[in-house]
Amino acid sequence: MITTKLIPRTASAHEPPMLIKQLLAQSLKYEPQREIIYRDLFRMNYVTFNGRVRKLANLLGSLGVKGGDTVAVMDWDSHRYLECFFGVPCVGAILHTINVRLSPAQILYTMNHAEDKVLLIHEDFLPLLHAVKSQLTTVESIIIISDKVYAEGGSVEVPEGFAGEYEALLSDQSEACDFPDFDENTWATTFYTTGTTGNPKGVYFSHRQLFMHTMGLMSYVCGYQAVPFSALADVYMPITPMFHVHAWGFPFLATMLSTKQIYPGRYEPEMLLRLLLKEGVTLSHCVPTILNMLVSSPAAQQFKPQLSKWKVIIGGSALTKGLAKAALELGIQVYAGYGMSETAPIMSVTYLNDLERPLPIDEQVDLRTLAGRISPFIDMRLMDDNGQFVPHDGQSLGEIVARGPWLTQGYYKEPERAEDLWRNGWLHTGDVASITPDNWVHIADRTKDVIKTGGEWVSSLDIEDLLSQQAGVAEAAVIGLPDEKWGERPYALVVLKPGVEAAAEALRSQLQAKATAGEINKWYVPDRIVFVPEIPKTSVGKIDKKRIRSEMKDVLLNG
Amino acid sequence: MITTKLIPRTASAHEPPMLIKQLLAQSLKYEPQREIIYRDLFRMNYVTFNGRVRKLANLLGSLGVKGGDTVAVMDWDSHRYLECFFGVPCVGAILHTINVRLSPAQILYTMNHAEDKVLLIHEDFLPLLHAVKSQLTTVESIIIISDKVYAEGGSVEVPEGFAGEYEALLSDQSEACDFPDFDENTWATTFYTTGTTGNPKGVYFSHRQLFMHTMGLMSYVCGYQAVPFSALADVYMPITPMFHVHAWGFPFLATMLSTKQIYPGRYEPEMLLRLLLKEGVTLSHCVPTILNMLVSSPAAQQFKPQLSKWKVIIGGSALTKGLAKAALELGIQVYAGYGMSETAPIMSVTYLNDLERPLPIDEQVDLRTLAGRISPFIDMRLMDDNGQFVPHDGQSLGEIVARGPWLTQGYYKEPERAEDLWRNGWLHTGDVASITPDNWVHIADRTKDVIKTGGEWVSSLDIEDLLSQQAGVAEAAVIGLPDEKWGERPYALVVLKPGVEAAAEALRSQLQAKATAGEINKWYVPDRIVFVPEIPKTSVGKIDKKRIRSEMKDVLLNG
Numbered sequence A, B: 001m002i003t004t005k006l007i008p009r010t011a012s013a014h015e016p017p018m019l020i021k022q023l024l025a026q027s028l029k030y031e032p033q034r035e036i037i038y039r040d041l042f043r044m045n046y047v048t049f050n051g052r053v054r055k056l057a058n059l060l061g062s063l064g065v066k067g068g069d070t071v072a073v074m075d076w077d078s079h080r081y082l083e084c085f086f087g088v089p090c091v092g093a094i095l096h097t098i099n100v101r102l103s104p105a106q107i108l109y110t111m112n113h114a115e116d117k118v119l120l121i122h123e124d125f126l127p128l129l130h131a132v133k134s135q136l137t138t139v140e141s142i143i144i145i146s147d148k149v150y151a152e153g154g155s156v157e158v159p160e161g162f163a164g165e166y167e168a169l170l171s172d173q174s175e176a177c178d179f180p181d182f183d184e185n186t187w188a189t190t191f192y193t194t195g196t197t198g199n200p201k202g203v204y205f206s207h208r209q210l211f212m213h214t215m216g217l218m219s220y221v222c223g224y225q226a227v228p229f230s231a232l233a234d235v236y237m238p239i240t241p242m243f244h245v246h247a248w249g250f251p252f253l254a255t256m257l258s259t260k261q262i263y264p265g266r267y268e269p270e271m272l273l274r275l276l277l278k279e280g281v282t283l284s285h286c287v288p289t290i291l292n293m294l295v296s297s298p299a300a301q302q303f304k305p306q307l308s309k310w311k312v313i314i315g316g317s318a319l320t321k322g323l324a325k326a327a328l329e330l331g332i333q334v335y336a337g338y339g340m341s342e343t344a345p346i347m348s349v350t351y352l353n354d355l356e357r358p359l360p361i362d363e364q365v366d367l368r369t370l371a372g373r374i375s376p377f378i379d380m381r382l383m384d385d386n387g388q389f390v391p392h393d394g395q396s397l398g399e400i401v402a403r404g405p406w407l408t409q410g411y412y413k414e415p416e417r418a419e420d421l422w423r424n425g426w427l428h429t430g431d432v433a434s435i436t437p438d439n440w441v442h443i444a445d446r447t448k449d450v451i452k453t454g455g456e457w458v459s460s461l462d463i464e465d466l467l468s469q470q471a472g473v474a475e476a477a478v479i480g481l482p483d484e485k486w487g488e489r490p491y492a493l494v495v496l497k498p499g500v501e502a503a504a505e506a507l508r509s510q511l512q513a514k515a516t517a518g519e520i521n522k523w524y525v526p527d528r529i530v531f532v533p534e535i536p537k538t539s540v541g542k543i544d545k546k547r548i549r550s551e552m553k554d555v556l557l558n559g
Helices: A020-026 A046-062 A079-090 A104-114 A123-135 A166-171 A207-223 A245-256 A269-278 A288-295 A321-329 A361-368 A415-421 A460-468 A504-516 A545-558 B020-026 B046-062 B079-090 B104-114 B123-135 B166-171 B207-223 B245-256 B269-278 B288-295 B321-329 B361-368 B415-421 B460-468 B504-516 B545-558
Strands: A035-038 A042-045 A070-074 A094-097 A116-122 A141-145 A187-193 A201-206 A260-263 A283-286 A311-314 A333-339 A346-349 A379-383 A398-403 A427-435 A441-446 A451-453 A456-458 A473-483 A487-496 A528-531 B035-038 B042-045 B070-074 B094-097 B116-122 B141-145 B187-193 B201-206 B260-263 B283-286 B311-314 B333-339 B346-349 B379-383 B398-403 B427-435 B441-446 B451-453 B456-458 B473-483 B487-496 B528-531
Touching: A020 A079, A020 A207, A020 A245, A035 A046, A035 A079, A042 A046, A046 A079, A046 A166, A070 A079, A070 A104, A070 A123, A079 A094, A079 A245, A079 A260, A094 A104, A104 A116, A104 A123, A104 A187, A104 A201, A116 A123, A123 A141, A141 A166, A187 A207, A201 A207, A207 A245, A207 A346, A207 B207, A245 A260, A245 A283, A245 A333, A269 A288, A283 A288, A288 A311, A288 A321, A321 A333, A321 A361, A333 A361, A379 A427, A415 A427, A441 A460, A451 A473, A451 A487, A456 A460, A460 A473, A460 A487, A473 A545, A487 A545, A504 A528, A528 A545, B020 B079, B020 B207, B020 B245, B035 B046, B035 B079, B042 B046, B046 B079, B046 B166, B070 B079, B070 B104, B070 B123, B079 B094, B079 B245, B079 B260, B094 B104, B104 B116, B104 B123, B104 B187, B104 B201, B116 B123, B123 B141, B141 B166, B187 B207, B201 B207, B207 B245, B207 B346, B245 B260, B245 B283, B245 B333, B269 B288, B283 B288, B288 B311, B288 B321, B321 B333, B321 B361, B333 B361, B379 B427, B415 B427, B441 B460, B451 B473, B451 B487, B456 B460, B460 B473, B460 B487, B460 B504, B473 B545, B487 B545, B504 B528, B528 B545
Parallel strands: A035 A260, A070 A094, A070 A116, A094 A187, A116 A141, A283 A311, A311 A333, A487 A528, B035 B260, B070 B094, B070 B116, B094 B187, B116 B141, B283 B311, B311 B333, B487 B528
Antiparallel strands: A035 A042, A187 A201, A333 A346, A379 A398, A398 A427, A427 A441, A451 A456, A473 A487, B035 B042, B187 B201, B333 B346, B379 B398, B398 B427, B427 B441, B451 B456, B473 B487
């Protein structure tokens, strides 16, 4: 660090910390009449919303929640969840967004690990809670949430021992509440990420980080218009769960800009489509599966004019070219985003620049199915095994590492895993990619799957792609196995199409010929190809390379 | 302060400080081919610009500039100035933007007071420099700037003792430069504001403050679209000097967004218009005089189609209804902004919300000539003499006080004036205003001119307006004078139109009748009206209330 002169401050001078309450305050400044809508059940303007957030703050206070306490939520995407996004951190407490898709044992682990003091839970998740309730060590109060209360005369039964029902409890509270000032590095949110080994890991974010994430996202979508977004014209509806990395941070931005927002509750195709059309939704984010469901439904052609105003950012898994093209042909503007729990999450999003915007649809598809361009304020690099940076030449592979204003500064109570995440002072994503000189990110593999051969990194996915394109091949899985000379070499499992005869050497020769002709890299040719009736998969249908490595190593090495 | 839990940080974790270099880095990320243009003399893309900024950093290093040193600039609005906006603070030095309109004695005072070590000076200002050069106590190196070098074979004579000419010195430097990290509270810029008494006061801003100002401005113009601004479509040209409060911060935002930017050099009407048309400028800011000059020029009607893409924010003095209407009728979108040297400067800017955007032009004019709506992230209040807040009811007057992320934290080496600025923990603007419940700011007066009568604050400007509207009145000046019963009472000087007979009591009765009829507030009627042949004015043509108070008190009180 060089020595600089800091600004002098007179005793009475004031400079505010960056807090989430400042984003909230903005929502009342210019367009307080705009609406936040929950399914076809509840709608309110930003004045009411702000009043409810303050009531929630008072409710939490009445339950004994103090600065540093954790408040957990299990709900579908709702206005209530949005109220918690602001109400919980604005009193200096920590919002724990529980991943309701975890197993009861994992949920139990995360709740005890995060030391949840208060739990807000939708009645749909009560069975999950009942499975673990007796083993919760820190929870003092539970609030039940139900949609039934929005129906005329509707009510919900409050289970014994619960503090009450959300709406009823809110209505008892005053709207008077001045959110306090505190250190901008105050812990605001936490949630858990599961890997293939070990317990779920708790990531966490400060007020400053979430404020900066909002600024970065605003730069992207409002400043650069990567995904054109204007508070004047856009209507936002998340279709990525709010427990999933702050629903990508859009709820903070949309609220700050007092954008019209739609919260769809549990994702039901019919309700999503109805809200999309009725409320004029223009911006969403979701996984490819949901977009695919919509694009391939008969309703899509019928509602083409309305859908052509819809912009969708895809994340979670890769956007395929087929889906991107199908969506674009319907007029839906599709974009891809890349990020992870550790990164709050925005790391890169599609941005077509002045030179690329006029490209024909097929060339756009090639770009839109990449992992996007590096986000504003994110310093993304590629690093090799020795901690050296790899050039951004669009070819060289390296692990994506990053620095930036909104990256988790560790894993809660996991000092060793935290240091491993941040080794060399850069957050390690575990993803292997190439980056073009103009900042397009192409994710190639996971670090544990990339094959390191002869000093080169080779993407196992690229070889799988290559094999799949060969005649007779139905499916392929490729892993790296130790090799004395090269460090590692690729080995392949191949499932043939019905009726095709196995001929490993013929397939290898075919690839070898391509390599000799310079069509493919010679390192790509697997040392051995083994034909199998099926490839081991995980419970969610992904190729299970861990199992292949442990169970099939011998057969791959020795035939 | 309540107690909260801060985020834990593992030893190797990294979180970047908010520095101006991060804004600069963005300019290369997506649209490096866009251009920065200086008059009809010089154009470059952002790659070249970034290279030149790094060369400037190396040049400063070669002159011995270290963190905390001050580098002063005297130039017209230019690409060179923009290079200094980034190059100087990015090496940890302080940019002193010298107000070239100050007297030589004031410039001398500010340069010695700021401890300028290096001076970059356009040759047009050499006479100013020569007048004071022998008395400069801290300057070690002077770099001469000239436009002549951009002409084929053009050159400029380097005065004896100068370090050299800017372009020649830059060309000697390498582009290799890694800007260091340092504390985000590092002093980045400084400049001086002159009042009616005492020496010029030095205000100053940190990297964090300028970063946040850029985010606030981006929220305004890109997020809320208060003055619709998109990096995709807009072309920016400042017509407020860059020495004047960072040209309102737009150069930082436009550079971060790699917007096409035009720097017009010395303001010459013909050149401004030529650049406006040739480069397709869509966004500028200027004082009313410049807009008026343009709107009333014969060229305006001729170029109406092109001008109708131009958005202009007016600041410096009030936008009149006449000028606003004339501009709007030409298709020029006019906006008003309010701020001051102490506030970096953005405090409020016109924002028409969903309900106001469809209003007819005359009603829009009423709104657009206000001082705008309170800026994102700025907490603006009205305060009375006892430090109590005054309601935002659109009627009550109070002094504008503010808190926010980009307000000067004092006056350099002026501890008493700094504490007075920040008394009660709020920055005091010296401006009296009312604020509507929906955040429109209406500036009514200066605190020293507002008349405090019977517990009410009355705007002297409002009474002057009222008097001016009466038959026979050419001009009026109103001041408050002490009154035993009411604290203060208004007294007026009136200049009559030629041939009109003076009748003070008739004029007062006329106003009294209006008060009785409830048309005006009864406190508005001056205790005495004195007719004079002319009203004392300052050198810049403003009513000199200080002189009226000192020289005409007796005649006003006693007739």
